[in-house]
Amino acid sequence: MGQPINEIQEELIEEFGLFEDWADKYEYLIDLGKKLAPMTDAFKTEENVIKGCQSRVWLHAEKQGDLVVFQADSEAIIVKGMISMLIRVLSNHTPAEILASDLYFIDQIGMSQHLAQTRSNGLVSMVKQMQHYALAFS
Amino acid sequence: MAEKLNIDQIRADFPVLHQQVNKAPLIYFDNAATTQKPKAVIDALQHYYELDNANIHRGLHTLAERATTAYELTRKKLATFLNAPSTDQIIFTSGTTAGINLVAQTFGRANIEKGDQIIVSNLEHHSNIVPWQMIAQEKGAEIKVIPVSDEGVLDIEAFKALLNSKVKLVAVNHVSNAIGTINPIVEIIALAHAVGAKVLIDGAQSVAHLAVDVQALDLDFFVFSAHKLFGPTGVGVLYGKRDLLEAMPPYQGGGEMIKEVSFAGTTYNELPYKFEAGTPNIADVIALGAALDYLQAIPADALAAQEEALLAYATEKLQVIPGLKIVGTAPEKIAVISFMVNGVHPQDIGVLLDKFGIAIRTGHHCAQPLMERYGLVGTCRASFSFYNTFEEIDRFVLCLEKTLQMLQ
Numbered sequence: 001m002g003q004p005i006n007e008i009q010e011e012l013i014e015e016f017g018l019f020e021d022w023a024d025k026y027e028y029l030i031d032l033g034k035k036l037a038p039m040t041d042a043f044k045t046e047e048n049v050i051k052g053c054q055s056r057v058w059l060h061a062e063k064q065g066d067l068v069v070f071q072a073d074s075e076a077i078i079v080k081g082m083i084s085m086l087i088r089v090l091s092n093h094t095p096a097e098i099l100a101s102d103l104y105f106i107d108q109i110g111m112s113q114h115l116a117q118t119r120s121n122g123l124v125s126m127v128k129q130m131q132h133y134a135l136a137f138s
Numbered sequence: 139m140a141e142k143l144n145i146d147q148i149r150a151d152f153p154v155l156h157q158q159v160n161k162a163p164l165i166y167f168d169n170a171a172t173t174q175k176p177k178a179v180i181d182a183l184q185h186y187y188e189l190d191n192a193n194i195h196r197g198l199h200t201l202a203e204r205a206t207t208a209y210e211l212t213r214k215k216l217a218t219f220l221n222a223p224s225t226d227q228i229i230f231t232s233g234t235t236a237g238i239n240l241v242a243q244t245f246g247r248a249n250i251e252k253g254d255q256i257i258v259s260n261l262e263h264h265s266n267i268v269p270w271q272m273i274a275q276e277k278g279a280e281i282k283v284i285p286v287s288d289e290g291v292l293d294i295e296a297f298k299a300l301l302n303s304k305v306k307l308v309a310v311n312h313v314s315n316a317i318g319t320i321n322p323i324v325e326i327i328a329l330a331h332a333v334g335a336k337v338l339i340d341g342a343q344s345v346a347h348l349a350v351d352v353q354a355l356d357l358d359f360f361v362f363s364a365h366k367l368f369g370p371t372g373v374g375v376l377y378g379k380r381d382l383l384e385a386m387p388p389y390q391g392g393g394e395m396i397k398e399v400s401f402a403g404t405t406y407n408e409l410p411y412k413f414e415a416g417t418p419n420i421a422d423v424i425a426l427g428a429a430l431d432y433l434q435a436i437p438a439d440a441l442a443a444q445e446e447a448l449l450a451y452a453t454e455k456l457q458v459i460p461g462l463k464i465v466g467t468a469p470e471k472i473a474v475i476s477f478m479v480n481g482v483h484p485q486d487i488g489v490l491l492d493k494f495g496i497a498i499r500t501g502h503h504c505a506q507p508l509m510e511r512y513g514l515v516g517t518c519r520a521s522f523s524f525y526n527t528f529e530e531i532d533r534f535v536l537c538l539e540k541t542l543q544m545l546q
Contacts, residue, residue, distance in 0.1 A: 022160070022493050023493070023540075023544065026490060026493065026544060027544055030486075030544060030545060054484070054485045054488075054500060054501040054502075054515075054516055055483060055485045055515070075483050075485075075515065076483040076485040076486050077483065077486050077545060078485070078486050078489050078490075079485070114489075
């Protein structure tokens with residue numbers, strides 16, 4: 001069994017809690033984006049693309065045993081940082097765990113604006129798509 | 139030498155400018171998207187709703203008369219502002235997009251036939267492309283495109299080569315929203331008229347910066363939005379030549395646009411009401427009048443001088459940033475700077491500048507064909523107005539440098 005989703009969320013909240021000003025927080029987020037595991041090129045297809053108004057996100061999901069494993073990428077580094085956290089929280093969990101999850105950490109670390117920009121970055125659609133994959137695999 | 143503006147005094151007229159955003163003083167450099175509103179405009183809205191609110195034209199009570207007079211006064215002010223020959227040729231719409239669609243669906247439907255051509259430019263906003271594609275598709279007409287140079291200048295020789303008797307309409311913007319180029323509309327209009335084509339000029343980006351004399355320019359159609367001219371959102375203006383407007387069929391049916399209605403047949407109202415079906419956006423039209431008054435109280439040459447100086451200063455300051463490239467370097471530009479930085483996605487720059495309290499626009503600026511022409515996913519766009527300052531540009535450049543350090 002992997003680490004429970006909420007435990008990972010708590011870890012992220014703690015990590016972001018270390019930073020006092022926004023610049024440190026964003027530097028960490030950018031760093032997470034840079035360190036995001038590269039997406040397999042074969043999965044960066046037109047079918048896997050989620051079009052935001054300003055930048056694209058690619059999302060691939062597959063089932064490994066009982067668990068859903070996600071890979072994703074984006075053209076924009078801050079979006080990549082967000083993706084990196086979403087993958088850390090949701091990947092390698094069962095469809096039921098993913099479907100039951102409530103991503104409260106985003107609000108708590110002060111990054112909800114990136115999910116509020118509904119048209120610009122594709123992140124909202126990405127979260128929805130992750131849930132859809134979980135449903136399809138359940 | 140133009141009289142110098144008292145910028146502090148002007149800024150005091152714009153309440154929104156005096157606030158902290160993300161714990162920093164707001165710097166508003168997104169004026170091409172929408173301009174801020176002077177207190178006089180906000181007051182006009184409040185005054186209307188507190189004292190004069192009534193439906194216009196048909197009521198005979200005092201409030202209806204006051205509201206009608208104020209509404210029609212804006213039309214008069216607009217006729218003066220544009221030097222239109224009459225107030226009847228000023229039609230209120232909901233914005234530039236609505237004005238273009240109105241012309242496409244009325245003039246276009248009546249005059250464009252199978253095999254005809256409509257010319258647009260590579261610099262257009264989607265709203266001056268899609269309505270023409272729709273009517274072209276419906277009628278079996280063709281869209282032709284005036285190409286644009288690497289600097290962002292329209293290729294007039296190529297335009298001349300596109301012109302022929304099949305061209306029924308040329309639709310170009312006065313100023314490019316994405317890169318700020320001022321297009322040579324005098325020449326474009328003369329060339330189009332020489333082959334019998336009519337011209338629609340999208341003035342959304344020009345009215346706040348350049349004087350427009352519809353008669354001197356021999357304009358057939360001119361459209362713009364109030365909200366880019368320090369007025370409220372939800373109001374636009376369509377100017378048209380009288381013979382064209384009179385020959386055009388009505389657009390939307392409803393109240394106000396009719397003379398008499400019976401089940402045997404309906405007769406339509408005269409200009410401009412023929413095109414203003416339903417209760418219009420009364421309050422915002424009245425507030426647009428206040429915006430025009432405000433703008434006309436500022437000496438136009440001083441205003442232009444301030445914007446030119448801001449453009450020159452920001453262009454010089456930005457050019458020293460390593461890897462930064464200004465997109466759109468036409469010799470004739472309004473105070474808009476579109477730029478990109480090597481290896482950095484514009485969206486990331488926009489997100490971080492916002493953290494510094496700086497509002498710019500990033501993305502394709504609803505001009506995807508232009509972005510495609512330059513092989514870009516988008517740009518960052520800083521667009522200035524006369525209420526912006528040199529100190530703001532200094533802080534913008536400093537914060538942009540910090541932003542790039544974080545991203546690179």
